[in-house]
Amino acid sequence: MRPAVLTDRLLGWVLTLGGLIGALAAFVLMVEKVELLKDPSYVPSCSINPILSCGSVMVTDQAAVFGFPNPLIGVAAFPVVAATGALLLARVALPRWWWLSLQAGALFGVGFVHWLFVQSLYRIGALCPYCMVVWVVMILIFCYLTLANAERGHLPAPRRPTELLLRVHSTIPLVWLLILTALIGVRFESYWSTLI
Amino acid sequence: MPKNRVKNRQLTRPPGLSTNLKVTLGVLAAALTVVLLVVATKLTDPKTAEVVRADSHRLSTAADGKVTIVEFLDFECEACGAAYPGVEQLRAEYGDRITYVVRYFPIESHPNAYTSAHAAEAAARQGKFTEMYVKLFDNQNTWGHQEQSQAAVFEGYASELGLDLARFKADAASADVAARVESDAKDGLSLGVQGTPTFFVNGERFAGQPTYEGLKTAVDAVLNR
Numbered sequence: 001m002r003p004a005v006l007t008d009r010l011l012g013w014v015l016t017l018g019g020l021i022g023a024l025a026a027f028v029l030m031v032e033k034v035e036l037l038k039d040p041s042y043v044p045s046c047s048i049n050p051i052l053s054c055g056s057v058m059v060t061d062q063a064a065v066f067g068f069p070n071p072l073i074g075v076a077a078f079p080v081v082a083a084t085g086a087l088l089l090a091r092v093a094l095p096r097w098w099w100l101s102l103q104a105g106a107l108f109g110v111g112f113v114h115w116l117f118v119q120s121l122y123r124i125g126a127l128c129p130y131c132m133v134v135w136v137v138m139i140l141i142f143c144y145l146t147l148a149n150a151e152r153g154h155l156p157a158p159r160r161p162t163e164l165l166l167r168v169h170s171t172i173p174l175v176w177l178l179i180l181t182a183l184i185g186v187r188f189e190s191y192w193s194t195l196i
Numbered sequence: 197m198p199k200n201r202v203k204n205r206q207l208t209r210p211p212g213l214s215t216n217l218k219v220t221l222g223v224l225a226a227a228l229t230v231v232l233l234v235v236a237t238k239l240t241d242p243k244t245a246e247v248v249r250a251d252s253h254r255l256s257t258a259a260d261g262k263v264t265i266v267e268f269l270d271f272e273c274e275a276c277g278a279a280y281p282g283v284e285q286l287r288a289e290y291g292d293r294i295t296y297v298v299r300y301f302p303i304e305s306h307p308n309a310y311t312s313a314h315a316a317e318a319a320a321r322q323g324k325f326t327e328m329y330v331k332l333f334d335n336q337n338t339w340g341h342q343e344q345s346q347a348a349v350f351e352g353y354a355s356e357l358g359l360d361l362a363r364f365k366a367d368a369a370s371a372d373v374a375a376r377v378e379s380d381a382k383d384g385l386s387l388g389v390q391g392t393p394t395f396f397v398n399g400e401r402f403a404g405q406p407t408y409e410g411l412k413t414a415v416d417a418v419l420n421r
Contacts, residue, residue, distance in 0.1 A: 049390040056305035061343075125304030170220045178227050185234075191385060 005166040006148040012088035018141040019082025025133040026074025032130075033058055033069050046129040051191045054128035062119040070116070074134060077105060081141055099154040103145060110142040117180060121187045136177060143173040246383060247396045248297050251376075253325045255296040256287060263294040263418045265411065266396040268301035268384045271312035271332040272340050273392045275406070280333040282408035286415070294415060298329060300380040301392050308339065308346045311368075313377045315350035318367035322359045331357065 003011075032044040036058055047055040057063060063070055084102060087094060113135045120127060147169055150157035165172060185192060247266050258264070267283065269276045287296055300317070302309035312332055319328035331353040332339075339346040347368065354364040367373050384394070388401070395402035397414045404410040 050303050050305065053305065167215050168219045169216055171216065171223055174220055174223055178223070181227075 003148065003151045005169060006144065006151055008088045008091065011144060011148045012085045014140060014144045015081050015085025016089060017085070018137040018144075019078045019080070019085055022074055022134055022137040022141070023078035023082060025130045025137070026071040026078055029054070029058075029071035029128075029130045029134075030069060030075055033063075033071065048129075051127060051188050052129055053126045054130060056126045057120060057124055057128040057131065060119075060124055062116065062124065070112075073109075073112075077109065078137075080105070096154050099145075099149055099152070103149055103155065106138075106142045106145050109138045113138045117183075121183065127184065127188075135180070139176055139180075140173050143176065144169070147172070247387060247399045249383070252297045252299055252380070253320055253329075255298060255326050255329070256290075256292050256294060258293055258295045260293075261295065263290075263415050264297060264396075264398055265294060265402075265415070266297040266299060268299050268380075268389045268392055268394045268396075270301055270303045270306060270309045270392040271316065271329075272306035272309045272336070273303055274336075274340075275391075276393045277333055277336040277340070279393050279406040280336075282406070282411065284330075285408045286411050289412075290415065293419070298325075299384060300377045301384045301389055301394070302377065302381060303392060307341075307343050310374075310377065311345055311347055312339075312350065314368045314373050315347070315354070315364075317373045317376050318364045319354060319357065319359060321367050321373070322363065324357050324359060327357050328353065 032046070032054060035042045036044065036055070044054040044058065047053040050056075066073075081102070084094070084098070116131065117135060120131065146155070147162075147166060149155040150162045151166055248264060252266075267279075283296075286294075300313045302313045316325060316328045316332060319325055332350075335349075335353070339349045350368070351361060351365060355361055387396075393406050395406060395411070397411075398418060402411070402414055404414060
């Protein structure tokens with residue numbers, strides 16, 4: 001079935017750019033982590049103030065849940081997303097198992113990112129700018145990949161709701177991100193109010 | 197092939213703004229409106245922050261009231277610990293010629309920032325704020341940067357200072373003490389304090405180095421005026 005809404009071109013660009021931006025953010029985080037390991041007094045480039053601070057986030061246990069720094073996952077996985085996007089743009093047909101594997105990876109990624117979001121807001125109490133870039137691209141990639149897989153029949157999905165969601169495809173990640181933004185706004189309300 | 201693609205796109209694209217774009221822009225506009233409304237209500241709120249309040253803790257009080265130094269600090273912050281010896285030297289040298297005020301500004305990312313501030317405030321309720329302030333900074337390396345609550349360590353300091361331990365524990369856990377710490381932090385935020393230590397000399401934000409020399413220069417500048 002030829003996708004009518006999420007064309008190869010649209011999905012290809014979302015995956016390519018999302019993958020590249022995610023990879024870059026993960027890479028920078030990894031470099032900062034190495035700097036911090038070399039010199040514990042190093043202040044990462046994204047430690048701007050008590051709220052916007054990678055330094056205080058990077059030294060926590062949550063920053064290495066699986067026993068190694070989290071950004072390593074991104075450094076390895078985001079390029080796969082970008083490459084998939086590039087293949088789409090090059091009009092290479094990919095098998096269903098490829099899409100389902102990518103879907104599984106994106107599901108893990110988006111779940112992980114939300115766990116980190118909760119930890120960052122309610123346990124650590126600081127936001128790390130590069131991490132937030134990863135949150136955003138992860139949500140975009142997940143939304144578009146899932147919708148596209150549903151439209152293309154890789155994922156079993158009821159037709160009606162799928163069509164309805166496809167008609168407002170960019171509203172879905174937007175609303176999602178706005179909810180997270182609102183949570184951040186409320187959590188650090190006393191800080192933001194000093195800026196105005 | 198390219199011809200085909202163009203045709204295809206024309207077929208799938210309805211004229212004018214797509215439903216998707218309309219809905220997305222609509223949601224975005226709604227969100228921006230909400231943000232603007234919140235900002236507008238905040239801006240019309242009068243700001244009532246003060247650098248020093250009547251209940252602020254003074255380590256020393258100058259009779260002539262010529263120089264008042266206010267330090268917003270977090271007992272667990274390394275930079276505050278680094279500034280501490282300089283501050284103590286300054287206090288020893290100037291004694292009651294300067295008013296030295298300490299205000300709480302716990303930094304969320306320090307696990308025991310609040311616990312230590314609450315301990316200091318609980319000690320203050322028994323008239324031993326300065327003593328607890330000294331204890332906390334002298335021993336920052338012992339209790340700082342540990343994920344576990346250091347409340348027991350602070351209780352140890354309280355007994356060393358001869359405080360009524362039962363009262364200290366109750367105070368440290370009380371909502372009243374928490375609110376007192378919070379009100380200091382709120383003033384700090386309203387004054388634009390973003391990190392610790394932040395000093396104010398006679399109500400003006402001190403921009404120099406938070407060292408003995410830096411603070412002394414600022415104090416002397418006022419005293420010799």
